[in-house]
Amino acid sequence: MxxxxxxxxxxxxxxxxxxxxxxxxxxxxxxxxxxxxxxxxxxxxxxxxxxxxxxxxxxxxxxxxxxxxxxxxxxxxxxxxxxxxxxxxxxxxxxxxxxxxxxxxxxxxxxxxxxxxxxxxxxxxxxxxxxxxxxxxxxxxxxxxxxxxxxxxxxxxxxxxxxxxxxTARPVAEDNPVIVASMFGNTTDCVNHAKGILESAGYEVLVFHATGTGGRTMESLIETGLVAGVLDLTTTEWADEHVGGILGAGPARLEAAARNGVPAVIAPGCLDMVNFGEPDSVPAQFAGRNFYHHNPQVTLMRTSADECLALGKILAEKINLSEGFVKVLLPQGGISVTSQSGGPFHDRIADEALFASLKAGLRGDIRVEEFNCAINDPQFAEVAARALLDQLA
Amino acid sequence: MxxxxxxxxxxxxxxxxxxxxxxxxxxxxxxxxxxxxxxxxxxxxxxxxxxxxxxxxxxxxxxxxxxxxxxxxxxxxxxxxxxxxxxxxxxxxxxxxxxxxxxxxxxxxxxxxxxxxxxxxxxxxxxxxxxxxxxxxxxxxxxxxxxxxxxxxxxxxxxxxxxxxxxTARPVAEDNPVIVASMFGNTTDCVNHAKGILESAGYEVLVFHATGTGGRTMESLIETGLVAGVLDLTTTEWADEHVGGILGAGPARLEAAARNGVPAVIAPGCLDMVNFGEPDSVPAQFAGRNFYHHNPQVTLMRTSADECLALGKILAEKINLSEGFVKVLLPQGGISVTSQSGGPFHDRIADEALFASLKAGLRGDIRVEEFNCAINDPQFAEVAARALLDQLA
CATH class of the missing domain: 3.40.50.12020 (Uncharacterised protein family UPF0261, NN domain)
Structure with a gap:
């Protein structure tokens, strides 16, 4: 009954x-x-x-x-x-x-x-x-x-x-433990490579696109307690949330893993970009900014150094809520395809502002590691996957 | 099992x-x-x-x-x-x-x-x-x-x-038999009065607004076989369907009762009007036509005599599909609040075109009755309700 x-x-x-x-x-x-x-x-x-x-x-x-x-x-x-x-x-x-x-x-x-x-x-x-x-x-x-x-x-x-x-009884099965990961087109190489490593280690990896809905769904799954670990390498939804793009995931993004003590590895992936729709849909207040036309329906705007300072602060505040293991990885060579060397959003000063304010804002006991490569380099994906595996082992 | x-x-x-x-x-x-x-x-x-x-x-x-x-x-x-x-x-x-x-x-x-x-x-x-x-x-x-x-x-x-x-067993109950009715703001007095008469006679009346979705839902319920009778006094969705308004109910509107032999009483209610949204939403091809601003979000356009000729023909074709009882009632004094005497859509020639082509198109065995009153006169509602009750008795 x-x-x-x-x-x-x-x-x-x-x-x-x-x-x-x-x-x-x-x-x-x-x-x-x-x-x-x-x-x-x-x-x-x-x-x-x-x-x-x-x-x-x-x-x-x-x-x-x-x-x-x-x-x-x-x-x-x-x-x-x-x-x-x-x-x-x-x-x-x-x-x-x-x-x-x-x-x-x-x-x-x-x-x-x-x-x-x-x-x-x-x-x-x-x-x-x-x-x-x-x-x-x-x-x-x-x-x-x-x-x-x-x-x-x-x-x-x-x-x-x-x-x-x-x-109906919930069928119990020897499921592989679940890892959730955040991805964008601009971090696909990174996340797919890390996914392969995690799967080889016996995990199931559910990938969510950082479209607002994707991030919210991922957060809601973490809340269920059914998720063993979080590979949050595409935290870009905070750029849209803060600056005013169309793919924000709400003010609680990044909180679920932190508050529930779910082990997480985090990188500031794609925080170089704010998402808008067709070019005409970009609010007038952003006239003169650096835009990249990803496709006819997607217009990306480079985040400024000031915005990056604020974003680093926000990320630090959220990560500081962590009650369990969390590690932050910073790819010095670029946080997306577009912002790596030669990309239309390459902006070393803005990236450095992001990294600096993030590092300055984090609790002293939270580990940060910096790497001299771009986020999509295989080396970065390997470090990220191994960091999570080490914790879950 | x-x-x-x-x-x-x-x-x-x-x-x-x-x-x-x-x-x-x-x-x-x-x-x-x-x-x-x-x-x-x-x-x-x-x-x-x-x-x-x-x-x-x-x-x-x-x-x-x-x-x-x-x-x-x-x-x-x-x-x-x-x-x-x-x-x-x-x-x-x-x-x-x-x-x-x-x-x-x-x-x-x-x-x-x-x-x-x-x-x-x-x-x-x-x-x-x-x-x-x-x-x-x-x-x-x-x-x-x-x-x-x-x-x-x-x-x-x-x-x-x-x-x-x-x-789960379907609970059997002594439900009152169901009559479905079509209504618009412009036929509310008529339908509500008829509804009262039908309810006093032991029927349950489900009213559907002629919004396209309403008409389609009503048709789909008639298809279930759970409907005893149809009081289709607001067939206006055909005006939107034929002329190009926003509340069309598709080309099968009026067919469910006919094809399934469900007794129906039909009037051409609100066929004086085609529905559009805000004034700016009216297609340019209709410039110069007679419009009535029902509210800021609803712009009505009077159907022309030519359109009414075509609508009468369509209604006749649909009603001619009837395999059971059907009766057509024509309110000579106006088919809606707006087209009755003194209303912004009063147009005796257009109404007459509608009635004439409808009468001319109907099968010889289908009964048509004309009344020297408007659709919202209590007399009309009473005749409509009684016609359906007589058939269901």
Missing amino acids: KTIAILGTLDTKGEEHAFVAELIRQRGHETLLIDVGTLGDPTVAPDVPRADIIGDQQFADRGAAVAAMAEAAAEFCAKLVAEKKIDGIISLGGGGGTAIGTAVMRALPVGFPKLMVSTLAASESAPSYMGVKDVTMMPSIVDVAGLNCISRPIFANAAGAICGMVE | KTIAILGTLDTKGEEHAFVAELIRQRGHETLLIDVGTLGDPTVAPDVPRADIIGDQQFADRGAAVAAMAEAAAEFCAKLVAEKKIDGIISLGGGGGTAIGTAVMRALPVGFPKLMVSTLAASESAPSYMGVKDVTMMPSIVDVAGLNCISRPIFANAAGAICGMVE
Whole structure:
């Protein structure tokens, strides 16, 4: 017997969630009915009243109430999962309910069963509701507004699906331990070479492209505890995040490995570049800067020495959060294909500003090694892979 | 014991589908492994080889092969469902696999258990893969490329979810029979009044906004066989479809009720208007036409007499497909708020062109009634509701 959380705005959608709860109990599971309504009184009795989540706060408008409830419910449910009090979660909703339900689900680990039945499942906003998590989305087809001959079979499918998820044993296998790595076209030689070395040593290497989504997904996997080591050689997303490019990965990039004590080897790969789309899409404020037209849809801008100073400081702050092993490797000969000698972004002064502020900002106990080669030299990849392997051995 | 179809490109993703098949069999269900690969030989033995689906056709490129396979597999699986040979379907895929898997699922009835595990679940293209069907989408997080500590729990969740869906009995209930109705802001008074009458008579009325998606969803529900009657008083999507507005519902709008013999009452509601977005979005070819600024984001254009002639002809062609009861009601006093007397789109000549060509095009046995009132007059709503009730009684 498992326990399944049923989360919903029980002021307007009590009947629908109660229907799903009953089907789940008929299959022999416990249910925990959580009210996240923000308007009227719940129409069915919850196991967790909204006051347990958000107290007696009052809100100026519905938008503020939904946002606050989403945040509070996410924290509440993440705690339930951490304490192993629930084995799966399901929610049904329209606009507000989907915002709250998926905010909760995005706060839970990958692999934890989560199912959202939503009027917005096939809408353009669905990707932002799913984020980088395995939020399974089932379209409600009709409004989540009562039980009828359309909603009843769909809700029954949903109840069955979440039960089936919690009932299925996770097959245990002698998986090779997983290493995650960050890559860009401009660090492909480096990461592929290191990947080969790690795989030969019996690891599985999952590579994420540093596209913002890639970095966020990698961070979210590290959070699951399923990752043995991190080869973060392409930390470029911080350039976009700081300067204002289009591929930023948010302010928490680089934190997951640090905070969870997952061994990491880090290099400032591709921090010479900020990503924009077509040339016309570059904001006017950057007129006169050094651009490289990677392809018709990708325009790269060289980071300045000032920006590199700031980026070194940011990287140091994040790396200083580390609770486990971390090593920083600096390729003096260039941090990408474009910035190595002869490349369009070659700028020794900017690179040196980056390295200097990074070194100056790091905690005294964190090891930094400098190499007289470019990031894509086989020698650099070998040192990076060996540094991680030594730690994991 | 149920039978679950497992559909996949077994040339590149045999191992992953075999893993899911094994978990499903462990729960006691039969599996039917269907190969829809288009490149190399399958890496695991399918129950249905690709030749059974698509013969020995050869294709010029991968895109053509995927498109042809999607179409053929959709037809093959729809037949399996119609013959009750499978109870659910699951597929795992990247780009090509998602295109094929979801094309199949979109061809199956609402309520039939269907689950797609996809690298594209949270992508911007996900809505087009789901269409108007209840295609449940589970993000794969990492590539569907081998079994590892990330993909294994996700695939196990997926296997569990599809098993849970097919295992859950559809609760039988004394549902009120369902009537679907089409509405726009400009026919709200009419449809709401009719809805009240139908509900008092013991029907449940599901209202769909004539936004293209709304009409397509309504048509897809009619296809399920779960709809007792259709009150299609807002057939406006044909104006956008024919003239080139933004809310067309595709060329099959109005066909589902006709082809499936579902009783329908039809009026040419809101065929006076074509929908565009902000004023700047109106194509240059329409300069000089009669526009009405419904709100900052919605610009309406009056249909011309010529366009109305064509629209009447299209409606007649669609209605002539009817295999069951159908009645056409014409409100001489205006087909929307905007085109009734005093409204910005009042155009008696255009309306008359619409009515005349519709009447001239209809099969001789199809009843048409004309009323000397506008579509939103209570009298019109009452006649429409009663006409449908009389037939359903």
